[in-house]
Amino acid sequence: MSRSWVIPCYQEAEALAAGLPALLALPGEQLVFVDDGSTDGTAGHLAAAAGRDPRVTVVTHPENRGVGAAMRSGFAATTGDVVVAYDADRTYPAADAERLVAAVEAGADVATASPFLAGGVVDAPWPRRVLSKGAALAYRVAVGRAARGVRTFTAGFRAYRGPLVRGLAFRSDGFASTAEILGRLLLGGARLVEVPSTLTTRTEGVSKMRVLRAMRGHAGVLARLFLLRLRGGGARADRVTRP
Template identity: 40%
Template sequence: MPYARRTQDGRSSCRTSELARNPDSPPGSLSIVVPVYQESAGIPALERALRAFEADESRVRRLQVVLVDDGSTDGSGELLRQSFGGWPNATVVAHAHNLGLGAALETGAAVADGDYVAWFDSDLTYPPELLGRLAAELDLGADVALASCYHPDGGVDGVPAWRLALSRAASAVYSRLTGGVLHTYTSMVRAYRRETLDACSSTREGFLAVTEVLLRALRAGKRCVEVPAVLARRRAGQSKMRIVGVALGHLGLVASLKLGKLNPPRPRV
């Protein structure tokens, strides 16, 4: 199946203006999956930010927050339980060992019960308020809504050059291979319709899972919408990305995409 094409104005062919929501349909419920690994320094800020977002967005839709401790050894798991354990719509789950970002997202999706499933970075490089904008695009009829810092109306603020170099290069290659449908392919902050995520699960581990799921959705003809956003420098802790390994992984994913040999997605259980 071919990928969608951009329209003459340079945007994706699945523009928000082309999507229509049934006015009689209530906003979909939203489950927010937050993978956490060695982020103890940033958990207090994460709690404050998510609580503020919940206070506003819960007026619009039902929310669930699923925090996945991916085998942290710095006390992140205990801090998550202390911070969110008493929150009625929050669930904290833990891996006994570090399994990587892809596995953490899978675990969170298995617990999520919302109509929509969003992924959110625990380092607050994007604001939680963005999640409401992503969910609103799904209300309008999109299958996937993603934060896009490389969109002409997006931007970056204080992000290390090495991180931008890899992300920009990867997004440029994927954009060319998919017909220029999107500007950003590596951002984790997205919202999916439940059925779309279930149908497009990843076969890859770590950071590569994020891009693979999006490529599967595009390949399946799903309606994908970019929401311009500003990517900021993380407020606490350090990035867990291993740049050489991720770069090599992207090369492998690019090869699979060019050859039309993306493996079938794993069925969800």
């Protein structure tokens, strides 16, 4: 199966200066970078990458719109049978993508990295761990049966069946988008596999996550998903159709 990567970048000049060789070594037919209105030299690094590697597609937002909006634009630019979402700060081992992609190739609709499963490791400050675990609990309640046992709603490192994620209507523009995408897929009947992985703290650049803003975003997404569930579990457009 062909593979596209989507890598959202906002003010990631430092991470790209150190990490671009590793990102350009990712195995796959297409690397989509989304520059979401960065003003720090991110665009220059991405232009250089596109000049070096024909697999690189750069999608540019003139102004910052948030990581959810960036992923929406990035997904729309993909062509792969499998789409892998990966953060520019490389805080998960890229090699774990093989297990995510293998899960999709074996029939999953979406596979997510999880630092919270047995065998996973999470090296993040405690407010982040609490937010991620609390969010997972809240999403299990809001989504109900379709989310039973799901441990990880907020990891950005995932593999998706390409046509499914290209057709998915999600509204969140911010960090809660990862949870909205997964919640909508589950309500639509998607098959999820969670794969243990190791989350580390970024070594270059600074976090773009704002905990309070993310919590506000999650509150809206939780309400939307709960209503969607009451209306019958997934908008028609989100219903999972398998080839």
